Amino acid sequence: PLAVEPSPGQVLGDTGPPSPPPPPRVHKPCFVCSDRSSGYHYGVSSCEGCKGFFRRSIQKNMVYTCHRERNCQIDKVTRNRCQFCRLQKCFQVGMSKEAVQNDRKKRKKEVKEDLGEDELSPELAELVRRVSRAHQETFPSLGQLGKYTTNSSADHRVQLDLGLWDKFSELATKCIIKIVEFAKRLPGFTGLSMADQITLLKAACLDILMLRICTRYTPEQDTMTFSDGLTLTRTQMHNAGFGPLTDLVFAFAGQLLPLQLDDTETGLxxxxxLI
Structure with a gap:
């Protein structure tokens, strides 16, 4: 006799009708923007975008400004238009600032345990503290800057692009001065000969400058914020004379984001x- 294959959903030996297919999975909405939720993050159901935005805003102590009436609609389409109202919405729906801070401490502890790190000696801890302080005193965080944007109207854009390179040159000079100041605050650096100090600074200055710029990347707006608070889009930087270098800088900034570097780590x- 021929063997009879059971139909899908039918148990062998069961002569009844096949089981109905399972109901489609229902995805909960993000409480902030109503996009599809990826789970519960920092106390509420939220999407990956709002989860990351809230985490970065808290960890970097961001201060945003609303250019309207502080009641902007936040949904899947408009969520990137006003960071102030988006952050307020995060708090309103119950996202927890403490949960972000505890999550970071937990991950750092897990990494430390995985690596089998020992406690720092008092001498090494003091060295790390001095490097961190040198960085903080020569490079304000993104949250400390009064961010401003440029006029993007068509009749102003040509004049803007022509003047941006001069603005960058001025900012770069100020940044280099701050990097030199940072180096001089590092333990042992001023003990080197002047020739060695100059050689090290020449070799490392551009690297440190790029690292500092990339820590001021805002992924939601795809912008960079410079030391005086000037905030530019990728297109504006490209038109200002950065050309192909623009995409490389933004790509590097995107790669740094998952590391969630704090001031101490950036300083180190x-x-x-430098060395």
């Missing part, structure tokens, strides 16, 4: 670049 990376 800068010191490594």
């Amino acid at each position: 990376l800068s010191a490594i670049c």
Whole structure:
């Protein structure tokens, strides 16, 4: 006799009708923007975009400004238009600032345990503290800057693009001065000969400058914020004379985001670049 294959959903030996297919999975909406939720993050159901936005805003102590009436609609389409109202919406629906801070501490602890790190000696801890302070005193965080944007109207754009390179040159000079100041604050640097100090700074200055710029990347707006608070889009930087270098800088900034570097880590990376 021929063997009879059971139909899908039918148990062998069961002569009844096949089981109905399972109901389609219902995805909960993000409480902030109503996009599809990826789970519960920082206390509420939210999408990956709002989760990342809230985490970065808290970790970097961001201060946003609303250019309207502080009641902008936040949904899947408009969520990137006003960071102030988006952050307020995050708090309104119940996202927890403490949960972000605890999550970061937990991950750092897990990494430390995985690596089998020992506690820092008092001497090394003091060295790290001095490097961190040198960085903080020569490079304000993104949240400390009064961000401003350029006029993007068509009749102003040509004049803007022509003047941006001069603006960049001025900012770069100020940034280089701050990098030199950072180096001089590092333990042992001023003990080197002047020739060695100059050689190290020449070799590392561009690397540190790029690292510092990239820590001021805002992914929601795809913008960079410079030391005086000037905030530019990718297109504006490209038109100002950066050309193909623009995409490389933005790509590097995007790669840094998952690391969630704090001031101490950025300062230590800068010191490594220098030596």
